[in-house]
Amino acid sequence: MTAEPATTQPTAAAKAAAGGGSALRGRARRRAAMAPGQRPAPVANAVIMVVLVVATLLTLFPFVLALLAAFTPRQQFVREGLTLPLPPSLENFAALGETRVDFTQAFWVTVAVVVVVAAGQLLFSVTAAYAFARMRFPGRELWFWVVLATLMVPQAVTVIPLYVLFAQIGLPGTFLGLVLPYLLGSPYAVFLLREQFRQIPEELIDAMRMDGGGTLRILFGLVVPLSRPTLVTLLLITVVTHWNNFMWPLMIGRNRIHVLTTAAASLNERFANTTTLVMAAAVAAMLPLIVLFAIFQRQIVRSIRITGFR
Numbered sequence: 001m002t003a004e005p006a007t008t009q010p011t012a013a014a015k016a017a018a019g020g021g022s023a024l025r026g027r028a029r030r031r032a033a034m035a036p037g038q039r040p041a042p043v044a045n046a047v048i049m050v051v052l053v054v055a056t057l058l059t060l061f062p063f064v065l066a067l068l069a070a071f072t073p074r075q076q077f078v079r080e081g082l083t084l085p086l087p088p089s090l091e092n093f094a095a096l097g098e099t100r101v102d103f104t105q106a107f108w109v110t111v112a113v114v115v116v117v118a119a120g121q122l123l124f125s126v127t128a129a130y131a132f133a134r135m136r137f138p139g140r141e142l143w144f145w146v147v148l149a150t151l152m153v154p155q156a157v158t159v160i161p162l163y164v165l166f167a168q169i170g171l172p173g174t175f176l177g178l179v180l181p182y183l184l185g186s187p188y189a190v191f192l193l194r195e196q197f198r199q200i201p202e203e204l205i206d207a208m209r210m211d212g213g214g215t216l217r218i219l220f221g222l223v224v225p226l227s228r229p230t231l232v233t234l235l236l237i238t239v240v241t242h243w244n245n246f247m248w249p250l251m252i253g254r255n256r257i258h259v260l261t262t263a264a265a266s267l268n269e270r271f272a273n274t275t276t277l278v279m280a281a282a283v284a285a286m287l288p289l290i291v292l293f294a295i296f297q298r299q300i301v302r303s304i305r306i307t308g309f310r
Helices: 012-033 042-070 074-080 091-098 103-134 140-152 155-168 175-182 187-198 202-210 215-226 228-243 247-253 260-270 275-295 297-307
Strands: none
Touching: 042 275, 074 091, 074 275, 091 103, 091 275, 103 140, 103 175, 103 187, 103 215, 103 228, 103 260, 103 275, 140 187, 155 175, 155 247, 175 247, 187 228, 202 215, 215 228, 228 275, 228 297, 247 260, 260 275, 275 297
């Protein structure tokens, strides 16, 4: 009897090699099928990279100058100008505690303002956005566009009438005067949350309503948890905006209540050669924001991917 030739089965490695080869050939065919104008140009990529690097350096340049000045002793700065602080000194940070402005109190006032404003804006913006996104009432679209149109009004237009109104009711120099104009929501937050809430499937809301859920339960038990990345981004925007707020605290504070921005600005008025002192105050004010972004960077990226926020 003649033995029939044994049939060989392809091994897993051979299959993987064949699959990898077919993938490479597929990519090569797709690249060859691309029109010449659609192929990535190395020169264009290099130009884009150079532009991005230059933009990054220009953005970081003021922060580098602030760090150098903050850690340079005042006498060295007066004698040599802005140079590398060798060795770096904490003299300017220690001197902040010796000024007439209490920076510790200004720090805690700023924290309190940010916490109260952020809580108020998120609460009222969430409820208003849900009403505009999911509830039915006469004039819903009209009122939404009225709220959105307030974004077109510059702050400089409203700050004087607002100050006159607050002066008549005795709010200048008070904590309530600092937070009240920003407490009842933000038009930008209402707009962004409304778009986010409209993306939630109607079937989920209907199912929760059939289970006996009321409006508040649906909002805070379903809609808000599903919108957490967007809410985190709005929280960060609110914190940064009001941590750096300067015009309104300067007007309403009347040198009786300070936040960090007005406390740092007051150094220029009361002391000579205060560049290093002001830069130390600026660096101290930036550190909490840097820590905040480092903690929530994943949520920011996820929110950008989900909502298309820019």
